[in-house]
Amino acid sequence: MIDERSEVAYESSPMPDVPTPTSSIEETTSPSAWRDEDICLTVSDLCLHYGDNEALTNISMQVARQRVTALIGPSGCGKSTLLRCFNRMNDLIDDVRITGKIELNGMEIHDTAVDIAQLRRRVGMVFQRPNPFPKSIYENVAYGLRLQGSMPKSEVDDRVEWALKNSALWEEVSGRLNESALDMSGGQQQRLVIARAIAIQPDVLLLDEPASALDPISTLKIEELVHQLKQDYTILIVTHNMQQAARVSDYTGFLYLGKLVEYDTTNIIFTNPTEKQTEDYITGRYG
Ligand SMILES: Nc1ncnc2c1ncn2[C@@H]1O[C@H](COP(=O)(O)OP(=O)(O)OP(=O)(O)O)[C@@H](O)[C@H]1O
Ligand SMILES: [Mg+2]
Numbered sequence: 001m002i003d004e005r006s007e008v009a010y011e012s013s014p015m016p017d018v019p020t021p022t023s024s025i026e027e028t029t030s031p032s033a034w035r036d037e038d039i040c041l042t043v044s045d046l047c048l049h050y051g052d053n054e055a056l057t058n059i060s061m062q063v064a065r066q067r068v069t070a071l072i073g074p075s076g077c078g079k080s081t082l083l084r085c086f087n088r089m090n091d092l093i094d095d096v097r098i099t100g101k102i103e104l105n106g107m108e109i110h111d112t113a114v115d116i117a118q119l120r121r122r123v124g125m126v127f128q129r130p131n132p133f134p135k136s137i138y139e140n141v142a143y144g145l146r147l148q149g150s151m152p153k154s155e156v157d158d159r160v161e162w163a164l165k166n167s168a169l170w171e172e173v174s175g176r177l178n179e180s181a182l183d184m185s186g187g188q189q190q191r192l193v194i195a196r197a198i199a200i201q202p203d204v205l206l207l208d209e210p211a212s213a214l215d216p217i218s219t220l221k222i223e224e225l226v227h228q229l230k231q232d233y234t235i236l237i238v239t240h241n242m243q244q245a246a247r248v249s250d251y252t253g254f255l256y257l258g259k260l261v262e263y264d265t266t267n268i269i270f271t272n273p274t275e276k277q278t279e280d281y282i283t284g285r286y287g
Helices: 004-008 079-085 116-122 137-147 153-166 170-176 186-199 216-229 242-248 266-271 276-282
Strands: 039-050 053-064 068-072 096-104 123-126 204-208 234-238 251-256 259-265
Touching (some): 039 079, 053 234, 068 079, 068 242, 079 234, 116 123, 123 186, 137 153, 137 186, 153 170, 153 186, 186 216, 216 242, 251 266, 259 266, 259 276, 266 276
Parallel strands (some): 068 234, 068 251, 123 204, 204 234
Antiparallel strands (some): 039 053, 039 096
16 A cells, blocks of 8 residues: 655755746647647656556656646546656555656656655645644644755745645634644645645646545635646646536546547547547546
């Protein structure tokens, strides 16, 4: 089993300053028309085996910078597995074999020179079940900052406030930052773990069904949040909810049995897909 808490197991070494260009692409620009500087992640011929089981087969795709990319597909098709490849969380699972390449801003993430702790700092992940630490709301958000080394308290305070504001939680919790995070509602906990993830200002946010356990109002808050966060982050979101994928994402990839069947603008995938399998899935014929 993966220990989902290891998402914040960063080392204290500082990150080099990597300038993040701003994407210039329009939301309707087809992936084939992207320029190099619009691309955050490039996946080439990615295959992943759990033991003898092939879970991902020859995945090749690019992920646009500061856009929301949804991964959809039936249960067991490899969505979470693919998501975990982007910050090498699958390395924590025994008997996993990965071939192919993933480049983050041009850096091959499997390169032996890559510091995995730093990679996970740049590529934050939020899981389906919110996993706050049994600490205060404040300490949950400050956790990753503290691991980065000493920071004046006033700066930690500012970053905690910034992250809570940017995760649409500040108004609900500003008066009770020292209370336990475990006493928050599920929807609040999910926004808290998003605040924890963005507090250290990653480049990429991986969200694995972040709203699947939430009520409609909390779900809407998460969706609004995703929409707002894409101004600063490249976001990959896994969802089983077709309406949600259509609402929040700019690009959508449809996975089936470990293969990327189709990848295009969300508009095309939901209105005029090329592949019959995609159409069958989005119209609810299977999955
Ligand atoms: N830790 C693991 N060890 C072995 N096999 C795994 C592991 N995690 C996933 N698999 C297998 O890999 C395949 C893809 O699983 P994955 O969890 O990526 O699917 P998914 O699309 O996220 O499904 P769901 O929508 O149900 O979350 C499945 O056949 C699954 O059984
Ligand atoms: Mg999954």
